[in-house]
Amino acid sequence: MALETRIYQKEQQTRLGKLLKTSFQDIYSSRFLSLQLAKRDIKAQYRQSYFGIVWAFITPLTTALVWIFLNQTGVITLTATGVPYPVYAFTGTLIWSILIDSINSPTSSTNSARSILSKINFPKEALIVSGIYKLLFNSCVKLVLIVVFLMVYGVPLQGLLLLFPLALLCVVFFGTSVGLLITPLGLLYNDIAKMIGLGMRFLMYASPVVYVVPKSGIMKTIMEWNPLTALITVTRDLIIGGAFDYLYYFMWVMMASLPLFLIALLFYRVSIPILVERMNA
């Protein structure tokens, strides 16, 4: 019987290929663990609550309601969106909530595992993967909600809708990559999470979440530079049948997030021992 040999020392393995390979091996070998962790959290979340799944979409729903109210009472006038405004606002806030959740997911998954991280050696990548599972579960629920909304407002369901889950997957992937990249810092300093929360609140208004990209002006420039614009509009266009103005930008963003994800994954892997030491729960 050949025994696997492990060496722990100060120096880190720096050959990227080797690191990536071990990282992916860990992801593969821990597939049961990540699924189990996701199942555990989802089950526990709903077992101790009456409204359960409602909490997953109550925030985007209320945000959308506020905007629908503002628009319909004429307090603010918004450019026509091409579909009934409630559908536009609601799809926007739902996609936005999925994005925010994905950015927060790696930090919160790692944070909630503090007590095991400092006591048991297991493949940490499982935490990220379980975070993705949980996101996908919540997204599926939101997806169903969107379809219900479309039918209520009589927006015709089109074939492109079948691509929508794929686009959601892209949103989750992008968000997780960004979130993963800041996780090591976020675990050291709580400030990071607060800053992200604050920043994202502003960023929502610099993205076409509840209103369309204006035809001219400074906001148009900002929005067109903002990569989130591409993510949100393209994803939403799949539902409401828009013009896919930012399709190329979307593809660039997705292509860029693949190396981003790999870099973040390596950074995470290399940082974990230091984080375990400093956060020592």
Place this chain on the structure above:
Amino acid sequence: MKDDKVLLAVEGLSKKFCKDLKTSLWYGLKDLYSNVFGNVKARHLRPKEFWAVKDISFELRRGECLGLIGHNGAGKSTLLKILNGLLQPDAGTVTIRGRVGALIELGAGFNPILTGRENIYNNGAILGFTKREIDSKLETIIAFSELEDFIDMPVQHYSSGMKVRLGFGIAAQMEPDVLLIDEVLAVGDLGFIMKCFKTIDSILPHTAIVFVSHSMPMVSRVCNKIMLLSHGESLFYKSDVAKGIDIYYSQFNHAKSTVVFSDHSLVLMQTKLMNPHVEDQPLPQLNWGDDLQLYFEFRIEKALQRCPIFRIIILDKELREVAVLEENEDASGITITQDLLCFTVCHKRLELSKGVYSIDLLVATGKMRAPLLRQNNIFQFQILHETETWPPFLLNASYAQC
């Protein structure tokens, strides 16, 4: 299968910690940066840092069990975490061959809302089992933890003992080549502890174990090598477990005597051993089987009507009362001279086993035993013998054919 391969080799291992949280976080940030670039530079102590583990080396083979002992904060748990790959060493290397199991925390990953059965899967997954492995071991785990009736109850309603049993039941299913154990066995009732030891005994022959404990009886029972840590450094590392335990206990011999009760009629001035094995040891020593001859001297503050009664209690190093000397009779002839009361007391052929003992004293008077003075830990002495015996008495015995 005889296997002499070193399973766990530790060379010059060091680890430093920071005393200040803000600084620690800042260093963490710097370390993140240097880690990305391979972390090749030597690490020195930065301000506010100290060595939690310093220059530790040892080797373990299959069937060997290393006891790690030392006072609180000596670096035992840190060392164990490095061995488990949780912390990154600041110098030195750890080489581990084979599957590593760690009993550092039982029941990690338990979610209180979920049932015991569901949590077996959670905890098992974290410990590295596959689904199929857990499926096949489920019944064994439930039986081992004796939770058949409660397995579908949420874990938050378990007693702490039940949680630990379940945790150990799962962990016991690991078949590790190297097993790291930290204090976990201190909880649970006696039956459970015995069960744990039985399990450990059964895996010991084909495993290398590192065992951290404050319980010397457990260490002396399980381990065949010992390392005494003090402030991160190894003070003693040999296979002479008994010697190591002795040194460990001698670290605590500076405990002060305390007066528990006094009616101020007499004050203990001096206690000494009349016949120490060697003069001028910090702790008076006797050989096993020597006579115990103690000398007491009191100053009388208030006139006593008669000679009080002395009760001399011997406690072992775990502060269990193990013996008491017969009380003096009225006719023992102890008299008071010039406000001083002195006497000697002798016990022939003391058969206390090897170790350190302390003495508590009770002085009382009259038929009702009205207490005059109760003073704890008035004196400490050490018994020397070549064999380590956990029970407090090693009784002389002779065997004969019949």
